[in-house]
Amino acid sequence: MSPTSSSRRRTLTAGALAATAALVAAGVQFSTATAASGRDSAIAKAKANVSRNADLFGFGSGQDLQVKDVIIDRDGTQHVRFDRTYQGLPVIGGDLVVHQDSHGKLKDSSRAKGHNPSVKTTVPAVPAQTTAAKALAAAPDVNSATSEPQLVVWAADGGARLAWQTTVSGLGKQGQPSGRVIVTDAATGEEIEAFDSEREATGTGHSEYTGDISIATTQQTNGSYALIDPVRGHTTKDAHNLAAGSVKASSGTLYTDADNIWGDGKKFSTDRATAAVDAHANTAWTYDYYKNTFGRNGIKNDGKGATVFVHVGTNWDNAQWSDACFCMMTGDGNGTTDPEQVDLDTMGHEMTHGVTSATANLRYSGESGGLNESTSDIFGTMVEWYANNSVDTPDYLFSDQSTPPWLRRFDKPSLDGSSADCWSSKVGRLDVHNSSGVGNHWFYLASEGSGAKTINGVAYNSPTCNGSTVTGIGNQKVAAIWYRALTVYMTSTTTYKGARTASLSAATDLYGANSAEYKAVAAAWSAAAVVLCASVFPRSPASVLRGSG
Structure with missing residues (x-):
């Protein structure tokens, strides 16, 4: 069955009724499409x-x-x-x-932290040309690079100073879009912060396809069929191995077929439509998950579908979402062991970066960067649970199909040798793909609880950082809380302590402040060593006004 099958959709949405009913009971409207x-x-x-x-x-x-x-x-x-x-x-x-x-x-x-953004002057002492040149020198791994400084008021650390935020854009080693953002003090030239501007996941494993499925296509005036989803609006194209850095929404060739039968179901297929089948269907699953679970009408909640490209680059072992072209790009793997990067949770992960950008816009640096990656891991995994495909069985192992045995795991993230199970003051200095472990661990604990258990044939054993025992409330409820926190309460500088505050606010909205769900969310955060932070701002005379980090 497929994303377009009505019987499958009824089965899947029935599984989400508990979370949906709670949202309705709490008086929460999912969509922002108000009059x-x-x-x-x-x-x-x-x-x-x-x-x-x-x-x-x-x-x-x-x-x-x-x-x-x-x-x-x-x-x-x-x-x-x-x-x-x-x-x-x-x-x-x-x-x-x-x-x-x-x-x-x-x-x-x-x-966010910038409480008072006033600065003495908006005239920089360091010229733009000097800033641009220094930024290029600070990003030696970006090829064919351009440098674009923008004058801003930098208040992300709680103070306020005039700064240059310079984006260096170009190509990475594998031809993928690559970039670096360098923030410098406009008065002294001192570097304030630097971080990668691209959000991507790299796979190195053996991909499993989603079997024989139905896909939504559009019949054209000449009688042929095209990979244009008439319900969700996305189109799927062959990039013809164009380098990722050169791909635009207008690039590539739309897939068409005379008999509406696509691909051959083989790994490393010589039929270029085979990867397109998975990409087209998994984009539909991601759209349907957000639509049917939260009422979100597309990535930006504006009803617009994305452009999906397969066969990007040569031996490009990667998948990537791009806000610039509003498109999803997938590579063919390395051509020998790593297949096409079009599995469910990978594609759900990448497209969730677009959702995050359109809402809280969690900055891709420090703890907020870890939360950004964790959000994509969480909802990419939930897309997999929503699809409930018999080949790609739902689990808490991220990218296990394209990076066996897994790229990251939720029950004990540190098993990858780099990710954090527990929050500490050092977490913000980790790579964002590793600091995401704290959020992933919280999500697992809140969903399934602590200790050893087997779920869908996979053995898990999740520890707690404070020695407690946590009882889970199910991943649908936790995902509903996280989506509410992301879209309503989080801001660009939210930290893990701020995420705890935001998710508890969301749990209160959905289930009540004295609910079992609220208590489970709080217990899971404590079990991941994330304790509640006090607001540093004044209180409203009517209520406590919550900051998010």
Whole structure:
């Protein structure tokens, strides 16, 4: 059966009814597709709330708010997300979410660390040309590179200073898009931070396909069929081994076929449509998971489908989501042992980077970078559980089909030799793919609990960092809580302690502050050594206003 099969869809959505019913009972509306007038009213009232509570939000002269997202719950509760500017410059780490009731009364807030972004001057002492040259020199592994400095107010560390945020873009060793973001003090030239700008997962294993499935296609006027999903909107193309750095949405060739029968089901197939079958179907599963579970209408929640490319690069053993072209790119593996990178959790992982970018936009550095990767691991895994494919059996082993025995695992992340099971002050200095272990461990503990158990034939044994025993509540409930936290409460600078606060807020919304679900979420965070942090901001006279990190 397939993503387009109605009987399969009924079976799968029935498995998600518990989480969905809880969301409805809590009065939560999944979609942000509210009436224009209600949205405009919510934005106006949110701006007024920020102005009336200027000290709380650090809002003053020279600042402006840029609307990024609006979510209105079924009970009318409004959540308005803003980015902030100062003297027309983007404020990095100054984003905030205003939470207000159906009448526009301020209830709560979530704020990034940049509380007051005012700076003495917006004129840089270090010129753009000097900054661009230094940034190129600081990214020697990026080939055919270009350097684009942007003047910003840097407030991600809680202070405020004028800075250059320079993006170096080019190609990596395997021809994939590669980049580095270097942030420097605009007064002294001192480097503040540097991090990779690309979000990708690399596979090195043997991929399993999803068997004989039905896929959604479109019949054309000449009678042939094309890999255009008429429901979800995505198209699947052959990149003809064009290097990833050169791929644009208009690149490649759309797959067409005379009899609507695609591929041959073989690994390393000479039929180039075989990889396209998996890519097309797994993109549909990812879309359906977000749509049927959370009411999210596509990656950006705007109904637009992505472009999916297979056969990218030569021996490109990789898969990657690109916001720039709004496309998914998959390689053919290494041609000998590693097959096409189109398995369910890998594709769900990469496309979730697009969801994160469109919502909390967790910065790809430090703890927020680990949370970004963990979010993709979590929802990539949930896509696998949603599809419930007989070949790619659901598990808590990320990328086990394309990187046997697994690339990362949830029950004890440290088994890979690099990832963290427990939070510590050193976690933020790890590679984001390894600091993600804390979030993955939390997700497993909250879902399945601690100790030894076998699930779908796979043996797990999850320890706790505090010696406690944790009882899980099921991954559907935990995923619902995490999605609510990501889209409503988290901001670009959220840390693990902030993620605990955000997820407990989400659990309260969905299940209640005294619920078993709330207690399980809290217990799992404590078991991963993430303890609750106190807000450093003033309290609202009406309620405690929560910061997110």
